Structures are given as C-alpha cells and as structure tokens.
Ligand SMILES: [Zn+2]
C-alpha cells in the first residue's frame with residue numbers, strides 16, 4: 170500500500186504461477202498519464218502541493234506546464250486547462266492558437282463543439298468540381 174497518497178485505480182490478477190497479484194495505477198494530476206505503482210521501483214515521481222496529487226515528472230509533461238504557465242514553478246491541471254480553453258472559446262469563438270477559421274462554441278454541459286455552419290460562406294468556397302477550399 171502506498172502511504173499518504175491515494176491510488177487512482179486498483180487491479181487484481183492471477184499470475185502464471187496461480188498467485189494473486191495486486192497492483193495500483195497512479196495518475197498524474199497534470200497530464201492524466203497513468204502508470205503502475207511498483208514498490209521500490211526507484212522511479213522518482215513528483216508531488217504537486219498546489220493540486221495535492223502525484224505528477225508523472227515526464228519531460229513532455231514538465232514542458233507542457235512550462236508552456237502553459239510561462240515559468241517552472243506554476244502548474245495547471247488538465248481540468249483547469251480545459252476551463253481556460255472553454256473560457257477562451259466563449260469569449261472569442263475560436264480555439265486558442267487555431268488559425269483555421271473554424272468556429273467553436275461551448276455547449277450547456279461544457280463541451281466544446283465545432284460550429285460547422287460558419288464554415289460555408291465566410292472562409293470557404295466550393296470549387297466547380299465540388300471540393301471545399303479555404304478562400
Ligand atoms: Zn504528467
């Protein structure tokens with residue numbers, strides 16, 4: 170059992186010698202990556218005091234936090250990141266950093282949905298052969 174920190178999920182299985190094997194998967198509060206918890210594996214993972222959860226410490230996870238916050242001491246979780254994207258879409262009608270001109274909207278239950286009706290006239294046109302291209 171892991172002290173002080175909750176496992177994300179448990180599994181029980183029978184190994185090839187008929188012994189019951191128990192394990193746990195942990196999940197990174199930043200990128201949601203899962204990994205198997207092994208006692209004494211020596212793998213060093215991090216803990217985020219701001220989000221009170223384990224972090225995977227993978228280079229791409231750390232790099233993404235740096236990109237999102239602009240520094241190395243802050244962090245945002247996937248949920249917070251989704252909230253930021255939702256807020257952006259509500260304000261601008263586009264996905265952050267998306268230059269395609271495709272419009273998006275936030276549904277009542279918080280999903281981001283493409284507004285395909287806006288595709289037709291403003292930014293796109295149909296060629297005589299029926300192919301839709303960007304103007
Ligand atoms: Zn991570």
Ligand SMILES: [Zn+2]
Nearest residue numbers: 217219220244
């Ligand atoms: Zn954090």
